[in-house]
Amino acid sequence: MHRTIQGTLPLGFLGLIFALTLSLAEPQIAAGAEYHAADSIIAPLRDAVYNHALTEPEIRNLHQSTLVRIAVEITAESEAIRAEAIAHYYLGRYYQAIKTREEMMAYAEDIRNGKYLALRKYYEDRDAALEAYTQARSAAESYLMLVPGAESHRLYGEILGQMLFLGNAIQALSIGPKARKHVKKALELDPDHIKALIQEASRLAYSPSSYGGNPEEARTLYREILRSGAADREDIFNIYGGFAMAAFMEGHDEEAASWFSEASLQYPGNVFAAGMLDYLQEEAL
Secondary structure, rough: OOOOOOOOOOOHHHHHHHHHHHHHHHHHHHHHHHHHHHHHHHHHHHHHHHHHOOHHHHHHHHHHHHHHHHHHHOOOOOHHHHHHHHHHHHHHHHHOOOOOHHHHHHHHHHHOOOOHHHHHHHHHOOOHHHHHHHHHHHHHHHHHHHOOOOHHHHHHHHHHHHHHHOOOOOHEEEEEHHHHHHHHHHHHHHOOOOHHHHHEEEEEEEHHHHHHHHHHHHHHHHHHHHOOOOOHHHHHHHHHHHHHHHHOOOOOHHHHHHHHHHHHHHHHOOHHHHHHHHHHHHHHH
């Protein structure tokens, strides 16, 4: 991967830039610290959603307590708004998730048989998921206005990408291109943005070839991300799951099962990875 620097500065500005750097050093460090603090606050909610570890009332309580901590502990407006968007996003992911391993096995069977239009029936809490995503989208739009950078475009694109699964065909046709446009913009601004790269790789891994899927291109991107060494727990799970889906879409079931097993080590309670593994093991019998 490569990095680009957008534009150059005239030499006459160097003294001014040096002075501004000194005067802004402490706020910049604080903003960076709040960025990581916000992620730490959100992490328990994220992990509970991925692990399917809590009941609905428990998840909603954790979501609310996460929002309270963000309001109290994150003082930078842009970082607070970003964190709120992510917290609402994970609540949407909770409601969007397929609930049981048995349902996930049926989902896998429909994918294997090319019944893609039938997949919507598995999203049983569609309204609750869309309500949470709508709140996430509103906050992400505000964040994008305040900080129009790679992370804001990436986050907005990811939220739209999840909403894509829940709407009707007309909504999918309008949301899909918009989601991809924002991920593309994020990568233009930062070609090494880990989560944007994972979004693009996952699009290639999970989509059938007739819808733009390309398992080998997906693998190439996932390998580049792993080589960077910058992925967090969620990223690793999504990368391993992406390798698994790339193999599954090609009918390489033994390889897919191996990757789903690796993904399950990150989040042992995850219904997606466990259910896909159950399906593959049953098929192998």
